[in-house]
Amino acid sequence: MSKRNIKIAIPLILILGLGILTFIRWNAWFGNPEEPAYTTEKKIGRLTLTLGNQGEYSRAFSWVFGEEVSQGTLYLTKVGSQDTTTIPAKCDVCPSRSGKSAYFRAFADQLDHGSTYSYQVRNGDIASEWHQFNTLADSTKESFSFLYFGDIQDSDSSDYTRRVMNEIYDQNKETQFVLLGGDFIERPMDMYYNMAYDGLGRMATEVPILAVTGNHEYLKGIVRKIDSRFAYAFPYYLASKVKENHVFTFTYGNAQFFLLDSNREFWNLSDQREWLEAEMAKSTAKWMIVVLHHPIYSLRGGLNNFFVKQNFQSAVEGGKTLKKIDLVLQAHEHGYARKRTPMTDGKSTTPLYSVSYFSDKAYFQSFDGDYERWGTANRYYQKISINGDSLFFRTYTDQHELYDEVILCYNDSDKRATLAIDKAQEIPEKVIVPDWFRQVKGEKKTKKYEQSIQEWKEKKGK
Numbered sequence: 001m002s003k004r005n006i007k008i009a010i011p012l013i014l015i016l017g018l019g020i021l022t023f024i025r026w027n028a029w030f031g032n033p034e035e036p037a038y039t040t041e042k043k044i045g046r047l048t049l050t051l052g053n054q055g056e057y058s059r060a061f062s063w064v065f066g067e068e069v070s071q072g073t074l075y076l077t078k079v080g081s082q083d084t085t086t087i088p089a090k091c092d093v094c095p096s097r098s099g100k101s102a103y104f105r106a107f108a109d110q111l112d113h114g115s116t117y118s119y120q121v122r123n124g125d126i127a128s129e130w131h132q133f134n135t136l137a138d139s140t141k142e143s144f145s146f147l148y149f150g151d152i153q154d155s156d157s158s159d160y161t162r163r164v165m166n167e168i169y170d171q172n173k174e175t176q177f178v179l180l181g182g183d184f185i186e187r188p189m190d191m192y193y194n195m196a197y198d199g200l201g202r203m204a205t206e207v208p209i210l211a212v213t214g215n216h217e218y219l220k221g222i223v224r225k226i227d228s229r230f231a232y233a234f235p236y237y238l239a240s241k242v243k244e245n246h247v248f249t250f251t252y253g254n255a256q257f258f259l260l261d262s263n264r265e266f267w268n269l270s271d272q273r274e275w276l277e278a279e280m281a282k283s284t285a286k287w288m289i290v291v292l293h294h295p296i297y298s299l300r301g302g303l304n305n306f307f308v309k310q311n312f313q314s315a316v317e318g319g320k321t322l323k324k325i326d327l328v329l330q331a332h333e334h335g336y337a338r339k340r341t342p343m344t345d346g347k348s349t350t351p352l353y354s355v356s357y358f359s360d361k362a363y364f365q366s367f368d369g370d371y372e373r374w375g376t377a378n379r380y381y382q383k384i385s386i387n388g389d390s391l392f393f394r395t396y397t398d399q400h401e402l403y404d405e406v407i408l409c410y411n412d413s414d415k416r417a418t419l420a421i422d423k424a425q426e427i428p429e430k431v432i433v434p435d436w437f438r439q440v441k442g443e444k445k446t447k448k449y450e451q452s453i454q455e456w457k458e459k460k461g462k
Ligand SMILES: [Fe+2]
Pocket: 151, 182, 183, 214, 215, 216, 293, 331, 332, 333
């Protein structure tokens, strides 16, 4: 074949291949299962306590009630005082593909430090129970902890999820807030919102819950569209969006958090990167933490999440500047892994990257991305404790067993030399084909997974 013909044939073959792939994967990439029709009763549902837009001493409250605009009110009392403040809620009717709900949101800012508040929401004669939450004390501004959960994405296991979530909450009552790493819902359908709230248990109303977007919060399409309910459920996004990107930043004590919207198209990701870099440049926080759904370093091959890596890696790692991110909390790939950043002297520094999940689903891993430690046998959650110049990153299984531990030691004179110390060397790694995978994915995929695990073991010398 002449050179000229080869030059013509290669693009044609590529276009044809892409066409065939698009045809085969059309539903997976662009198809949306229909949402069953639903109605929203006139009762208070999906009550959520979250942060407002004014930092650690602000709170937002969201709930659904019926299908029409009506008057909703937040009643807020500082425990020990005799005063109850009433705060009128804003209301929007939120239509989705197969029904609608009236979504309410109320905000309370400049709360007193180190205080306990009780609150109730009301719509006419119908009231929620009274719930309580705490605010950060001045004495613990540099010493606090929070929890992180990767995908919860509950479809039919919310009884188990709720039981474990409540256990975790009981064991960590001092937690200041809870971060969810996206895929809070199984699909953008009302029934799955209800299931997700069932799974959250008491935490939904007693400790601020913040969620980043995952792909399951989006309706698929050539340009993806976020489900209309999401930003009303987590209303800090309504004032923090950058164009149509659901990004949010907040400070808490000596830390600043940056929530990214990683499911977007590459041109939207570049807007987010500009926003992230600008917010990082302004930050005076000691610790900087990014939360995003899609891992910057994929567990499943270098080309996975290509645009996410291309857009965020250099910003997160800080290039030659002192402004780099310390901890990156990720999800999506339904496996557990973490990696520190190697230095030339053999020690490790930040960013510390982790990928985690709390769903019963467990996906295939190709053990990519230079992660140092892996886990495939459990659901996992993280407890992150900040204590002045130290940040303790601890991963637990859903049996509440410590599975991983890294300590970050802040270097005041050179942030690039902040140490990341592996404290988990004595904890065995548990890497097996998960039961869920074996049952759902069948023999052929299980064999492929077993082979992948074997290769990983050989590579690690296990
Ligand atoms: Fe996901």
